[in-house]
Amino acid sequence: xxxxxxxxxxxxxxxxxxxxxxxxxxxxKPDAIPNDIFFINKGIIRVLxxxxxGVEHTIHFALENQFIADYSNFxxxxxxxxxxxxxxxxxxxxxxxxxxxxxxxHLREGQKMGRLIAEYYFIYQDDRIKNxxxxxxxxxxxxxxxxxxxxxxxxxQHMIASYLGIxxxxxxxxxxxx
Amino acid sequence: xxxxxxxxxxxxxxxxxxxxxxxxxxxxKPDAIPNDIFFINKGIIRVLxxxxxGVEHTIHFALENQFIADYSNFxxxxxxxxxxxxxxxxxxxxxxxxxxxxxxxHLREGQKMGRLIAEYYFIYQDDRIKNxxxxxxxxxxxxxxxxxxxxxxxxxQHMIASYLGIxxxxxxxxxxxx
DNA sequence: TGAATTCATAAACATTTGTTATCGTTTTGT
DNA sequence: ACAAAACGATAACAAATGTTTATGAATTCA
Numbered sequence: 001x002x003x004x005x006x007x008x009x010x011x012x013x014x015x016x017x018x019x020x021x022x023x024x025x026x027x028x029k030p031d032a033i034p035n036d037i038f039f040i041n042k043g044i045i046r047v048l049x050x051x052x053x054g055v056e057h058t059i060h061f062a063l064e065n066q067f068i069a070d071y072s073n074f075x076x077x078x079x080x081x082x083x084x085x086x087x088x089x090x091x092x093x094x095x096x097x098x099x100x101x102x103x104x105x106h107l108r109e110g111q112k113m114g115r116l117i118a119e120y121y122f123i124y125q126d127d128r129i130k131n132x133x134x135x136x137x138x139x140x141x142x143x144x145x146x147x148x149x150x151x152x153x154x155x156x157q158h159m160i161a162s163y164l165g166i167x168x169x170x171x172x173x174x175x176x177x178x
Numbered sequence: 179x180x181x182x183x184x185x186x187x188x189x190x191x192x193x194x195x196x197x198x199x200x201x202x203x204x205x206x207k208p209d210a211i212p213n214d215i216f217f218i219n220k221g222i223i224r225v226l227x228x229x230x231x232g233v234e235h236t237i238h239f240a241l242e243n244q245f246i247a248d249y250s251n252f253x254x255x256x257x258x259x260x261x262x263x264x265x266x267x268x269x270x271x272x273x274x275x276x277x278x279x280x281x282x283x284h285l286r287e288g289q290k291m292g293r294l295i296a297e298y299y300f301i302y303q304d305d306r307i308k309n310x311x312x313x314x315x316x317x318x319x320x321x322x323x324x325x326x327x328x329x330x331x332x333x334x335q336h337m338i339a340s341y342l343g344i345x346x347x348x349x350x351x352x353x354x355x356x
Numbered sequence: 357t358g359a360a361t362t363c364a365t366a367a368a369c370a371t372t373t374g375t376t377a378t379c380g381t382t383t384t385g386t
Numbered sequence: 387a388c389a390a391a392a393c394g395a396t397a398a399c400a401a402a403t404g405t406t407t408a409t410g411a412a413t414t415c416a
């Protein structure tokens with residue numbers, strides 16, 4: 001998507017470290033300012049938010065070869081409201097803020113890269129907001145593997161229900177009702 | 179937010195035209211590829227999407243001094259699913275794709291501008307998705323003026339209900355229930 | 357200004373969705 | 387391998403939300 005030389009790329013990647021987390025580990029906590037973006041080599045990460053009543057809501061699942069972060073608060077350097085939790089043993093590449101900013105300012109097309117990335121995730125969110133208006137939870141459940149392939153074999157159903165914004169009991173009913 | 183000279187700015191703005199629409203006019207239709215971004219000098223624009231059953235859902239209100247477009251499909255150059263409709267007599271500045279692209283490539287910090295804009299709207303959407311999980315329609319109704327100041331004097335209640343994802347009858351009940 | 361339309365509320369009823377509790381199965385961790 | 391915990395389904399009931407219809411007030415437009 002952008003024009004980048006071998007040299008530039010190697011220089012960029014040399015600033016990134018790899019780390020492995022066990023199953024069910026918290027890799028980012030609410031109230032902390034997010035200073036890293038993670039790239040998942042292997043494993044799966046769940047993004048949660050806890051409401052005022054203490055109920056946890058699953059906002060997102062991040063899979064292999066995807067980036068994950070509280071990007072909003074990474075950009076704003078504000079405390080996060082999200083919690084990032086591994087659901088399996090998970091290996092990530094950590095891209096610290098300093099590296100990202102170095103990329104913007106020193107890669108020849110760094111700013112363009114930043115624009116394309118932000119645009120990409122904007123499009124993803126727009127689609128999500130749109131679908132919330134025009135599709136029912138059942139319809140979103142039926143096509144969830146479009147967004148999260150193989151999710152049914154990796155994530156318990158009550159987390160999927162949470163992601164859909166319904167109770168696990170209700171999801172169970174929807175499945176039966178065909 | 180970006181470093182831009184008087185000269186650059188004038189050159190950029192000379193590529194934009196102003197246009198005035200009457201109340202209740204459609205300024206962008208579904209199925210068309212969005213090739214313009216609008217800046218609202220005066221008036222208000224509603225963004226709608228129509229589902230498979232033919233029901234209209236209000237996705238957004240755009241007010242004075244804001245930009246509005248189907249940004250996702252502007253970026254992707256895909257047909258829009260949105261309809262943009264004025265709710266009052268509305269004056270807009272039209273920024274065609276060619277101008278935006280000229281800005282990216284010829285303004286000294288054009289790409290950075292593009293990145294910051296995309297990031298800004300990403301943050302807006304993230305907040306919206308988050309709120310949909312953790313807050314009830316009533317709570318979102320009670321704070322709607324944070325996002326759309328003076329909306330109650332400019333937009334009928336059934337459109338606000340539609341934006342909140344509930345029926346106008348239900349909104350009426352929620353208001354009464356305090 | 358007057359007639360037609362849109363709008364907000366209300367009530368009665370139907371449907372959807374959440375809550376609580378139970379049960380048998382599967383998974384997890386030691 | 388075993389005990390504890392997590393999981394998914396189900397039923398009965400409660401609460402929330404949608405549907406239909408009606409009515410009077412407000413708004414729009416000719």
